[in-house]
Amino acid sequence: MVRNAERRRQLLDASVEVLAAQGSRGLTFGAVDREAGVPAGTASNYFATRDQLVDELAAHVFERLAPDPDEAAARMAAGRTRETERDLMHWLVERAMADRAAHLALFELRLEATRNPRLAPAVTKHFAGNLAGATSDHVDGGFPGDRSTVLVLYLAMTGLLLEHLTMPDLLGAERVAAVVDQVVAAVVPASD
Missing domain, CATH: 1.10.10.60 (Homeodomain-like)
Structure with a gap:
């Protein structure tokens, strides 16, 4: 067949x-x-x-959630500044809300990996690749900050997305937008 x-x-x-x-x-x-x-x-x-x-x-969800490369390139062309990083984090939230099911499935896959030792390495590999790509985009791309900046930003945004996607009424869209601004201001150094 x-x-x-x-x-x-x-x-x-x-x-x-x-x-x-x-x-x-x-x-x-x-x-x-x-x-x-x-x-x-x-x-x-x-x-x-x-x-x-x-x-x-697991592979499909990461593929489905990957941003359009042309749109990502256009957004990155704005310059490597804290403001661009903030705009990218707002775009991340917008994309997450646009495909809420894929993000919720990703959370479920994380939980499934904690219970299924056979699955854990594959899921971890996908997340590690995602973090490595974000780190490379940030550090090699010339954004302000270093690898620890990316890690803290990644963890803060992951937590924010978990809260907002599982309980959207807890903070609401306006407050989430303000939190994104606060996270980026606190984590990413000011541009030179």
């Missing part, structure tokens, strides 16, 4: 929605089939095991 790449992507996108809505326990082949609107048994034809589905899902 020839495997259709578009169908595989459809199943992975459906898996994101299931994971975000139902959590790890709800991520079954049947739930994925129903969410994707495909015949029963389709997901199990594409993924030999649930572990394979989760492995591919």
Whole structure:
């Protein structure tokens, strides 16, 4: 049987929605089939095991959440300043809210990795790559600050996204925007 790449992507996108809505326990082949609107048994034809589905899902979520390279380049062209960094962090929040399900699925994958030692290295590898890319973009890109600046900014923004995406009414959009400004002002040195 020839495997259709578009169908595989459809199943992975459906898996994101299931994971975000139902959590790890709800991520079954049947739930994925129903969410994707495909015949029963389709997901199990594409993924030999649930572990394979989760492995591919982890990679897919990071791919889905990656910013458009052209838009990222245009935003980076504004200069390597604290203000540009602030704008990039606001853009991160906007993108997270635009694809809330993918971010919630990412949180679920983190939790799944704490319970599944087989999955932990793969999920950790994706997060490590994400942090390494952010560090390289910041440090090698000439933004003010160093590797520790990126780490603190990464951890602060991860925590803020967790709060805002899981409980959007706790702070509200305006307060989140103000917190982003405060985090960047506190963490990223002023531009020369």
